[in-house]
Amino acid sequence: MVTHVTCAIGDQGAGDRPAAWQRALSEAFVDLEVTAGRDRPWTAELTARRLGSLQIATEESGPGTVLRSARAVAADPRTHILVRRQLAGTALLLQDGRTAELRPGGTAFHDARRPFRIVFPERQRARILTVPRALLRLEERHLRALTATVVDETAGGAAALLLPLLDGLVDEVGRAGPARREHLARTAAEILATVALDQAGRQPEPALWERITASLTARLGEPGLTPRDIAGEHAISLRYLHLLFQRHGTTVGGWLRTRRLEAAREELARPGPVHRSVAAVAARWGFTSPSHFSRAFRETYGMSPAQWRRTAAGNGRGPRPAPPTLSDGGRIERTARATMEHV
Missing domain, CATH: 1.10.10.60 (Homeodomain-like)
Known part of the structure; x- marks a missing residue:
């Protein structure tokens, strides 16, 4: 099944925009709290498409903070894994005592089952892929070692080979007809699982x-x-x-x-x-x-x-x-x- 959601935050009054953006992000990903920066005018845009177990989203926003609090984790049963691939601007992803500084081309995993914070010092744009945690086939201790670490594409291995391929597949999903979308989405999800295994170093x-x-x-x-x-x-x-x-x-x-x-x-x-x-x-x-x-x-x-x-x-x-x-x-x-x- 394919669902497609588009949300643009800009028409509301300045005071209403962060609240509207918080509702949009919470519906698309997990329950989140949003704080907007001082950019004027502050705007944001989200496009999300779900294909089977994989969701592909692109979000762009002004400076600010997104928080997944311990209270939200306790109240929200969603436990999937989010993969953030920075397209423009900078983001600081904090989880499990680590901070990943994501610049354009940077990729990091974060886990909806535990609190996290993302800080945007400037206007930024990113692609977020959401997958069930079971798809990654990693034990919980390895998932904890994976979060908020920048995937190193310069060291060779699976990431260097597969992340450029993933970008191409995701772009193709947007252009493909219905018959091919599900197949492309499954392939993209499998690539994510391979990169996660390689990054977590589950086994030497x-x-x-x-x-x-x-x-x-x-x-x-x-x-x-x-x-x-x-x-x-x-x-x-x-x-x-x-x-x-x-x-x-x-x-x-x-x-x-x-x-x-x-x-x-x-x-x-x-x-x-x-x-x-x-x-x-x-x-x-x-x-x-x-x-x-x-x-x-x-x-x-x-x-x-x-x-x-x-x-x-x-x-x-x-x-x-x-x-x-x-x-x-x-x-x-x-x-x-x-x-x-x-x-």
Whole structure:
């Protein structure tokens, strides 16, 4: 469902404007108290659009203060997360004992469940995205560490990659037809969740990487394993999962394919009176097509699985294939892309 609210504060008498602005902000976000600065004339404008669980709003106002008091928190049951992206002017966001100074391009999270204050020293304009707290998939202690900290886009990571994309998506929502709006809104919400996870540092990346790859190693034999399954198991977004593998120079499918081939190669070389067939070994390690497995094995190791087994049996351990050359890597990557349905 899409709801669209526009409010302009300027036609009222000077004394009525802050009260009208307070009502507009409280209806759109959470119960707030507003104090207007001494600008004359003091004006403000709000445009808010709700698409499913995501609200996208743009607000512009003269200098002043917006307060979410402890009394308002107790009286108002709304507990969502607000993300402020400053477009013009300056804002000081205070929550949980911290102060985030937001200049144009700056972004910070604040939590409606606890008191906060926003001070506007000058006329300013900002975009505010409102999402349910559950969507961020963060524990409460990590949400507390996230609030009133400026998201650092200069340090690389998810924020540098995704916040410019978020800006483009939000702009596109305003231009898109009804059929596309909901999809774009869901994508924007997922980006926010990824940025929040990255900013909160819920888990150091090396530990997260080790946990994910250990889990994947234990599940190599599952042919239907998908990136979405993996992201869900580890409570991270699909985008963040792909970003994590990208940082390690690979893809989810490429990593799985390499480890499955390594496991199959080791089993084929294992001595014993009874051997599984090549097709059985392929199936054991997650390959649904024996012919695909044979092609991938040959392109990676320079011989067929059967040849490798005979060679390994002949010398007791098998030769150690040379690392793939650059051209080999190109063939491997093309094969991986062409056969993702088998991953």
